Amino acid sequence: MGKEFTVSKWNIRGKYVVITGATSGIGLAAAKILASRGANLGIIARNETKANEVVNQIKASTNEIIVIDVFIADMSSQQSIRKVASEILSRCPKVDVLINNAGALFQNHQITAEGYEMTWAVNHLGPFLLTTLLLERLKESAPARIITTSSHGHKMARKGIDFNDLRAEQLYKPMKKLMGGPTLRYGQTKLANIFFTSELGQQLKGTGVTAYCFDPGLVNTNFNQHNGKLARLTMAIMKLFSRSPEKGAETMVWLAEAEEVSHQTGLYYVDKKIESPIEITNDRNIAKRLWEISEAQTLI
Ligand SMILES: NC(=O)c1ccc[n+]([C@@H]2O[C@H](COP(=O)([O-])OP(=O)(O)OC[C@H]3O[C@@H](n4cnc5c(N)ncnc54)[C@H](OP(=O)(O)O)[C@@H]3O)[C@@H](O)[C@H]2O)c1
Numbered sequence: 362m363g364k365e366f367t368v369s370k371w372n373i374r375g376k377y378v379v380i381t382g383a384t385s386g387i388g389l390a391a392a393k394i395l396a397s398r399g400a401n402l403g404i405i406a407r408n409e410t411k412a413n414e415v416v417n418q419i420k421a422s423t424n425e426i427i428v429i430d431v432f433i434a435d436m437s438s439q440q441s442i443r444k445v446a447s448e449i450l451s452r453c454p455k456v457d458v459l460i461n462n463a464g465a466l467f468q469n470h471q472i473t474a475e476g477y478e479m480t481w482a483v484n485h486l487g488p489f490l491l492t493t494l495l496l497e498r499l500k501e502s503a504p505a506r507i508i509t510t511s512s513h514g515h516k517m518a519r520k521g522i523d524f525n526d527l528r529a530e531q532l533y534k535p536m537k538k539l540m541g542g543p544t545l546r547y548g549q550t551k552l553a554n555i556f557f558t559s560e561l562g563q564q565l566k567g568t569g570v571t572a573y574c575f576d577p578g579l580v581n582t583n584f585n586q587h588n589g590k591l592a593r594l595t596m597a598i599m600k601l602f603s604r605s606p607e608k609g610a611e612t613m614v615w616l617a618e619a620e621e622v623s624h625q626t627g628l629y630y631v632d633k634k635i636e637s638p639i640e641i642t643n644d645r646n647i648a649k650r651l652w653e654i655s656e657a658q659t660l661i
Pocket of ligand 1: 381382383384385386387388405406407408411434435436437462463465483510511512513514576577578579580581582583585
């Protein structure tokens, strides 16, 4: 007989949640709320000092007696992700929830040590590789959940992901850059998060591991602060229309703790509701192609 995953009610208390991008913004707000609900945390961060400060902040914000582990990894580096995944596998007997939240937009064209365009590496290949490496542990811990932070920004990529230009050389050419190429590139990676989640949902049917992605809305965080004065000025103006990080984290926290999503998988959410992303996401062939390309690029 197969394992029955629906008997006991899902409860976040005592669960072990691995989260990336919890040193700032939406991820930090979510980590504090999850800690206050009794979840144990494994924080993957690139900066150890910042991560330890965040652990102190989270502990000071709750009376719950919880475990908070720090794991160091740069999500743009596959070598770093492989190392951190093996640390997590050796230190954590259970991973109940994986939250792929770290993400960024890059105004200048950058290529990672492994030869991938930076936005693609951090926002898509990083979550893909980390999830794949932790998948067996998630299955062993089932019922378990994988949550990925996408964005309304995926709508910019209505023509899809240009598989002929995976290093985004075209989008960062001077004229294209001026016309918003880097923002479109960001949108493509957030579209990739949606395809990734829907394909995960298909592949994990019957395993007790479910996958979700969501749009946090426009949120007042450190997002886009490393891209120069113009980007900071734009973000300062957008702040007027932005939500707080706590509000931005609401759907993420809900996906981590709500019983009602236990029987859903592969979907995209906005403000705690299932939403339809752009039409192209219905094309299963693109989801499969993206999966194969991602496997090849991460040597899985
Ligand atoms: N803000 C918005 O309006 C908005 C809207 C839609 C979607 N999102 C998405 O929400 C997610 C969180 O962003 P945020 O708005 O909270 O921005 P944020 O305040 O800049 O937080 C980003 C987090 O990701 C981490 N990070 C970035 N690059 C990393 C790398 N190479 N390796 C490891 N960690 C890395 C950052 O670490 P450090 O602290 O070390 O920098 C930080 O913890 C992102 O995926 C973003 O695309 C944001």
